[in-house]
Amino acid sequence: MKNGQEPPFAYTPAELMVTAAAREIADGEVVFVGMRLPLLGFLLAKSTHAPNAVGIYELGIIRDLPAPAPILTMGDLPNLFRAQCCTDSADVMGLLQQGLVDASFIGGAQLDRFGNLNTSYIGPVSEMQTRLPGSGGACDLASLSRRHIIIMAHQKRRFVERVDYITSPGYGTGAGWRQAVGLPRGGPSTVITTLGILRFHPSTREMLLASLHPGVTLAEVRENTAWPLQTADRLESTPPPIRDELEVLRRFDPGGFWTGRSAERH
Amino acid sequence: MKNGQEPPFAYTPAELMVTAAAREIADGEVVFVGMRLPLLGFLLAKSTHAPNAVGIYELGIIRDLPAPAPILTMGDLPNLFRAQCCTDSADVMGLLQQGLVDASFIGGAQLDRFGNLNTSYIGPVSEMQTRLPGSGGACDLASLSRRHIIIMAHQKRRFVERVDYITSPGYGTGAGWRQAVGLPRGGPSTVITTLGILRFHPSTREMLLASLHPGVTLAEVRENTAWPLQTADRLESTPPPIRDELEVLRRFDPGGFWTGRSAERH
């Protein structure tokens, strides 16, 4: 599968991840769509099982129709074409802050066992090893949507016991933390990686492995996770993309820019 | 003069007041234009000595051209025609709050010796005699413009020692009061009445009679003022409207709706 050759339908790791992300969206939901892979995930959901989903983009766009042509950024002109509304970031951020956004999608560089996400600094700020691009809207989506879904490459250096810097709050130190710091709602519901799908324990809020991607072993996932990763009661196998999903994906990403290679590149 | 018959040019008290109001606007100033008589005052200034004045209206209109036809409210369609900008009240109120408005105009029912204005309640709120319409934007203009000009009918019941209710803050109890309560700037510069023009003592902030309208005596003004009114060092006589000014006024108020009768009606 890794080299994208096996039958029944060849697909890349990124295509599997985007498909899994799309399946997290229920029909009719209001979705705050982040940069990069999530752009494709929303288009896939919208074009398949969630035709009534509404897409909100931080730069001030609200869509209830899929873009008529491929886009690489949320500001590509097809994403404005016959939009439901083009407006100020303040307006869409207000909808988010009111609690009107059901689901949002963010990616990151470093994630910890309680779903805290770092896209700012690797190493302590005072002697950082790497400066990353920063929050963008990720901190806001993680703070204010009803739930958020994280999309990441699964590597030991990225899946750490404790992030160096909390850009986008997850469950902090565990149960009760979000309420204690004053966050009004939400938290990560799902983490979709290159190896599997993880969810959070309802009481402890610790991340648990919920599903393995086809051909991936539990050992492989644990090797790539820096803390002793627990599994959910039922460990499932991620259903691969079906033909319809792949056709939509390839229509919206004809050059395979997002899905042609491993998601790590992005 | 009162019955609008004398030569050289017959004019009504309201026409004199509007003309005096217009003359308070310097060319190039940013003016926040209130309801009723001020609508006409701005049009007059804009059409005569202040062609570069910019008019801001609380409902979200900014104009640098006079309206092409008479208007009775700031929302009459000619006031939107070729406006510089139509936007949210929040935007124009933001300009005001930033301190970018040089002058504004408000009217009222009850005014006191320190320029505090009441357009809300006559009598104590608990056992009010009269409920008036309220602040509208007047409180904001009095709180936040660099200066504001008040237009009022001059009667003893209206010119009181202390207003029953401060809708639009003037100088409160006198010098230093605005700073003490936290108002960032401003205060009333001028009061234009049916009898004369009043200004404020630079240090005590008490209202002083600065100019008498033609045919009005100091005694008459004092009879119609509930506190012992002092006069400025030089008591002037209000110059009557010139023909050009009257022509403009009558073009913008052909039916004499605002200027046909005494300002008291409004």
Next chain:
Amino acid sequence: MSASKLTDLPEAVSSLVPDGSAVALGTAQETLIPFAAGHEIIRQRKRGLTLIGPISDILFDQIIGAGCVSRVRAAWVGNVITGSGYNFRRAVESGHITVEDHSILTLTTALTAGKMGIPFMPTGTALGSDLYQTNPDLKTMVCPFTGRKLTAVRAIQPDVTIIHAQRCDEYGNAHVWGNMGVIREACLAGRSVIVTAEEIVAPEVINSDPNRVVTPGFRVTAVVHAPWGAHPSPAPGHYNRDHRAFLEYRDASRTEEAFRRWLKKWVDDVRIIDEYQSLLGEDRLRELALKQHLFSAPVDYGY
């Protein structure tokens, strides 16, 4: 694309404006005041409403006079070109309704906080004023950064915001142009939104210009076709302000008896929007129609 939200005024008002609810109306100020919707509220004799709006011109006075209101949260209530709102005066002076006194800026601030989903927002206005005395939702506070004294204003989120738009599609995407007042904030802050519109148009007309959409259609609950639905206030692109109606209303509202007669003729006896138009008469409609036209230069949303 979701289901059609087209309905009629009786249905929209009966389902979305229950007794005791907080209703935002007239949020554009002098223009596009939803008189037709307000009159339906009166015909249904709603009770215990809270009315929210900056300056309501005469619509609030009418709804108050009909006995539908227990509380007003506004900056100004009256008749813009003549002054007092007599029903408002009678109701407040007799203690039948309570007023939360706002300024345009405190109300704008409250609705902006509501729209942004924050519980309050600061402003520099009203300090030292007596608005504090008659508005419990104002508090002085100190800026945590500068130490500057400010007025904290509690957020307002109307149960329902009712607007009159120039055109709307059946899914609730409406084009509004002209002065915006606090329409956009009131729609975004509203728990539900009713749009009455001069015209119902195809979605392709609306989504040819997404920047003109007043609020995202997915948040709109009901859409009603209501030509002349803002009369006597002006509707940019459709008709001018009917000043005569405001002068007539001043006289018709001076006494309760006169107001009852006005109410019967102009509201209760008017069952459908067409009846209202015929009551006005062809000549008056013609007189209010636009004489000068000015069409917006097009912009291209292509790719």
Next chain:
Amino acid sequence: MSASKLTDLPEAVSSLVPDGSAVALGTAQETLIPFAAGHEIIRQRKRGLTLIGPISDILFDQIIGAGCVSRVRAAWVGNVITGSGYNFRRAVESGHITVEDHSILTLTTALTAGKMGIPFMPTGTALGSDLYQTNPDLKTMVCPFTGRKLTAVRAIQPDVTIIHAQRCDEYGNAHVWGNMGVIREACLAGRSVIVTAEEIVAPEVINSDPNRVVTPGFRVTAVVHAPWGAHPSPAPGHYNRDHRAFLEYRDASRTEEAFRRWLKKWVDDVRIIDEYQSLLGEDRLRELALKQHLFSAPVDYGY
């Protein structure tokens, strides 16, 4: 009507962007990024600038790489379709510039406070995050009405806000359409405003649609005709995003040496906007041009 504000980029930038000033750029986010103006800032080798913007795509990375910047106040700095901004990384990691870490909402809140003329504004975001650690302009506070914990954000008022508009008249009245990001707040909050525009048009084109005006012209300080002035970002109504340029820039900015070469070719050796277009070449301009058109339905501002 005031005097013409038309000027050229060298003059606008030299007079309005002094060393050490705080400049807001790229406030629409991915679209209408004022690259031409940013490149003029580089050509003049301004020093000690503070850059303000939500996500700057690669423009901030370029200005930082040229050594013009001492501080960045932004939510995200990088290359939207490829990730890291290498000059930004080098400058931050080596301590040459400091960063005030924002989220889109904290920056939007800061500029909204700036636009409203209030010293701070609250938000519910970033609580529990480490943004507090690297942004001294965030403080936790408690709502005076509800007791809810909030993030207070200090207002931002840029010394100058630079935007790229689709069309503008010589008095500074500009039409902008598409996603608005924080353009409107940044213009209203800016102490001065520079508008670069694809087209300079007659005032009658602009004032045929006052709702499309991005900020009142009386607040605009300079107007510059800059066709293709947003390239490689997209300009709604004019051209699509030039993805290739962003990919080429990723490679060209990986090392300082490569970046010097890029800077010489695409910025320093480009004296006038026409040279930039010929550098791109006819084919590329054609390739980026709109293929599908969609024109906005007109509205009537008559009376």
